[in-house]
Amino acid sequence: MLDIPSLVRVHVDALIAAQNDMGVCDAIEQKRPVGKPAAMSAPHLPKVAGIDPAVPSPAHTHASLPSPAAHTPPGAVLQDRLAGWVSDLTTLHELTERLARTTVLDDALNELLKAGAALVGARRGLVVMEPADGLGPVVTTGLGLAHADLGHIETVPRSATAYGRILDGLPDAGGADLMADQDGLDPRHREVAARLGYAASYALPLTTEGSGRLGAAVWLYDESAEPVERQQHLVGLYIRYAAEHLARLVELERARTHVATIAEELLPSRLPRVARVQLAARHRTGPRGGGDWYDALPLPEGALGLAVGSVTGSGPSAVAAMGRLRASLRAYAVMEGEDPVAVLSDLELLLRLTEPARSATALFAYCEPAPRKIVLAGAGHAPPLIIGERRTEFVETSLSAPLGMLACWEAPSMELSPDPGETVLLYTDGLLRRTGAPMDRAFARLHAAAASVPKPVRDDPGAILDHVLRTLLPDGLDEADHAEDVVMLAARFV
Known part of the structure; x- marks a missing residue:
């Protein structure tokens, strides 16, 4: 790994030369490669201003070595040198590791x-x-x-x-x-x-x-x-x-x-403004980029479409598949948004024909803000969570397989009517997986985090999302370099 020149070769003839009054240092010097600097040293560091004495000893010079006249045993000099070289190699190995x-x-x-x-x-x-x-x-x-x-x-x-x-x-x-x-x-x-x-x-x-x-x-x-x-x-x-x-x-x-950057560009640059609904979203992308996404789009007759989903895999291919899936869902929502089951059925057919090796989860909700009516359907996706002053509960949706895993997807839709001031929270399973807990415990922790939202911030969907993130993912896990994406979309009805 390290390109460390061969400073010396220890041969028997070096010791023989020393015994013949040639000197160990002179014998070693003959074995040094020509043109190579002497980079290793004696084991003791001279005092140099500003240098930490704990740092390994400095390079030796010829003057610092014992002369033959000093009657230093040749073996001791060689051992000192070898000890210094081993110490240097060990230090470099530890630091590079x-x-x-x-x-x-x-x-x-x-x-x-x-x-x-x-x-x-x-x-x-x-x-x-x-x-x-x-x-x-x-x-x-x-x-x-x-x-x-x-x-x-x-x-x-x-x-x-x-x-x-x-x-x-x-x-x-x-x-x-x-x-x-x-x-x-x-x-x-x-x-x-x-x-x-x-x-x-x-x-x-x-x-x-x-x-x-x-x-x-x-x-x-x-x-x-x-x-x-x-x-x-x-x-x-x-x-x-x-x-x-x-x-x-x-x-x-x-x-x-x-x-x-590509993943962020494929998501909404801003959320629409719809009467009687306040929207907020949070998105955390993993280091490789994932396929979690959300969308909010105004529909005819003052309606609002809300969607979240997750494509299997990570990296550029998952991001590209996520973009295609989100764009297709927007088109189906405009054409037949009043029927969320039809929207997801069309999406299932598209995914099965164009992405046969990939599956996805999705949830689409058709919202009518004035009567506070929501019709939604999910395909293998986590259930929404209603957060209000009098209740914090998961919405019971019908069980269904993810998109792309059945020959034809279809599951019944369900309706709910949030009370004034209540917030409907949509999210992807990356939020749960980042907790590191089993899924049942992760759901319980999510419920507890939502139930603990302080009363003064319940009228701000963005503050609600921030509180849930900090509570559910403490110690910076909401911002950590984690493999799982996090998507949260909140709609507060007034």
Whole structure:
């Protein structure tokens, strides 16, 4: 996984050479590949300002090694070197394994910053993702820096910072940037450095052969210091692997964004305004994009059509099938919306002919706002929920198979008349599945969440949906990167 050069080959002849007064160090030096830098070190770290002593030891030089005159046992020198190399390999393996376990771009950036800070001996840092192809995402993440601190750093001209020169694609960009050693330092850069309390920085590009420049990472030192040779070598190896991992996550993030955008465009851009009915909807799309959908459309004679549904599968194919199904249902609703059974029967025939390998659930309701009359039919879909001051109950709909699973679908419709001020809640089973509970318990939790809606917000369907989401899916599960879509549509009758 890691491209770590072979720094030394331990042969018997090295020990023989040492015994012949040649010296273990000289013997090992003969085995070193020509042109390869010495990147591993003695096991003890010299004191360097701003460097965390807990970080593995710096690169060795020839002067730091014991000379033959010191009468150091050859085996001890070799053991020290080998121990240092093993420690380095173990550290890199652990850090890259932790990075490989991240599946979200933000988590990967945070892990990169923490690992890099440990390797170079810094306490703070930031990473800026700004792919050279201009397709995004553009993200800035900090370690030990508040949002306001990142804002101050961004006010420094890009050409005045090492990481800014990397992002601008300037040659010889990156590396150490010592504030005290630069007489011509940009005044704003010096001011921000003094304000945030850092005296030096070390920046590296995030680049891959396939994707080009992705961004830059920079770590900040509290004192005027820079990583020693061995630390630079280790963090360089880590960054090479991290850039490849980030490139894969960037592509995945772009795909997710595209699918989510398409799914949102296939859903209503806004809900219609119909007299005596208040509407609200909530939609949460999973990372791969799913086939859950909703619709609300005005019909002739002041009627209103409400629909929710779910197509099996996920990804672009499910999103495309969802779009086709929703568009077809709108057409059938306009032609024969007064008969929800006929609407779903036509939809069943269409799905069976055009999508023979796919099934779907759907619920369609024909609403007459003035008399508060609703006629609905469902095909394998979860029952609606009525939320009011005097009752919170599920509507008993007839049992039926999902669309596409029978030769011909047909189930009886049913009628209900909500009282003034009551809200009819339609939803998809993704809302229940996100709870992680068995389906019967999920229904019970949904009922309890709806029953606990505070009285002051019962006249706002949007507030009702938000309360149910927060109660049923606590701790951010309503916004989590979950495989299940969530669709909720609420209609309050006045």
